[in-house]
Amino acid sequence: MTVISRMSRSADLMTGMTRRLGKNLLPTTGAPTPGQAQRARALALRCMSCEDPVGCAALQDTMMHLDGPPRFCRNGQTLMALPDA
Numbered sequence: 001m002t003v004i005s006r007m008s009r010s011a012d013l014m015t016g017m018t019r020r021l022g023k024n025l026l027p028t029t030g031a032p033t034p035g036q037a038q039r040a041r042a043l044a045l046r047c048m049s050c051e052d053p054v055g056c057a058a059l060q061d062t063m064m065h066l067d068g069p070p071r072f073c074r075n076g077q078t079l080m081a082l083p084d085a
Contacts, residue, residue, distance in 0.1 A: 006048055007044060007045075007048060009053065010044050010045075010047035010048045010050070010053070011044040011047070013047055013050075013053060013056050013057060013060065014040075014043050014044050014047045014075060016060045017056070017060065017066075017069060017073065017075070017079060018079060018082065019085075020060060020063060020064060020065055020066040021066055021068070021069065021079055021080065021082075022065070022084055022085050023079055023080070023082035023083065023084060023085060024082060024083050024084070024085045025039075025040055025043070025079075025082060026040060043075050043078060043079075046074045046075055047074065047075060049074060050072070050073075050074060051072050052070075052072050055070070055072070056070065056072075056073070068080065
């Protein structure tokens, strides 16, 4: 898998996890600020080093809402600190 495809998959998983946790990663209207864009990029990069992307994808395929991230989520604490959607 190429770096670009891994980054894309990680961004999709991170976005899906954010949605399932009911959090806002980026503003729903207007362009993100540079700080918001940097945070999203940093989270996606951290997600690329996930120990279980297959498990994360399977969890997201079966659950539309989560009360918290899985224990193996490297972004778990940061995602939970985001504002609610």
